Amino acid sequence: MIRFEDVCLSYGDKQVLSGVTLHAGPGEHIALMGHSGCGKTSLLRLAAGLVRPTAGMVTCRAKRLAYAFQEPRLLPWFTAAENVNAVLDGGRSGMPKARQWLAEVGLADAADALPRELSGGMAQRVNLARTLAREGDLLLLDEPLKELDEALWEDILALLQRHAEGRTLLVTTHDIRAARALADRVYTFREGTFVPIE
């Protein structure tokens, strides 16, 4: 589904990734760990085609991509439900489905709220609802449990586990519990590349 072959990435003079080789087949789940700024997000951006590798090759065979950015990136002029609906096909007919997904992340009551009326954790849940509602065959989740309080953490983790079943998942996280719970294989960043944790 997604393959990184000897991928290098630089931003100007700064080398972020050097020689990353990684493969996730259909239905496989991979977690990426590492310190902040090590290149986890860059790897997801490469997978989404938002940046091109400086060297090496990224091959993505996903038919439908769903990407939860680290920051919620909600359209500020639309309500939570409209934000979810924005990534669905079929115009306003997707609104019931959007509301349903918001209910899944515990935001049924906030469906008509504008992003500025939401807390950081709520905005993050709208971001997740939008990603899951997309029903992509490749899921890219960039620190999906960030900003969530402990009470919701388990529920959202369980929701992500359920949803990721049968789909390919690339997830970045700082939390080893989340990594183990979500992924079949966990990688950590070492010397410019990602190496598996046994």
Place this chain on the structure above:
Amino acid sequence: MKSRRIPGKGIFTLAFWLGVWALVAAAVDRELLFPGPVTVARRLAALAGEGMFWRVTAVSLLRIICGAAAGIFAGAVLALGTDRSRLLDALFAPLMGVIQAVPVASFILLVLIWVGRDILPTVIVFLMVLPVVWSNMSEGLRSADGELLELARVYGFSRWKTARLVYGPSIAPYFLSACRACLGLAWKSGVAAEVLTVPAQAIGRELYEAKLYMNTADLFAWTAVVAVCSLVIEYLLDAAIVRLGRRRRMGGDGP
């Protein structure tokens, strides 16, 4: 700190400045030089009773609105073009700067050589409005959030959907502020063009003739007409913006 709404504030402000006007007129004590508000109101009432008054006002209004609408449309289209193409930007950005720097009187005299005086005010309004709308719209396009554009790309939004969901709402405040700024500019430049070229049936012509015959009350009355027309259009535009905002907030224009 939030500003508190004072009831009757508008009426109080109007009464205050009318009072100041009346006091200055009383101090000058020469109607020919500085007529008071009562004299001007009487003259305005007399003018309003004549069919010519409404015809002249309507024709001037039409000229100015046509010029402004054409300028707004062309400015918006040009901004889209210069945002997409570096070549177009390199060609048109300096031109817009030149148009903004050239005094309106120079344009009026220059354009008078090429077009008839009846259409000249429309052309002048167009030229004055065009760079303002272009520069505001260009700024709006540049201000579109790169992260949201990335979101649109990842989720495969069509061009139309990206324009509607990301660019449109980003540009809207810039576009509306440009429209507001253009209204005043359109009236000032349009009437100035009419004064300098005296076309048939024009507020500017009435102003010019009032000055020529030292008919100061008429000069004040026609100036008041310009101010009132400008304020009414600004009010209508504001009402349209509020209505649009309410419709959007009610979800009438969602994705």
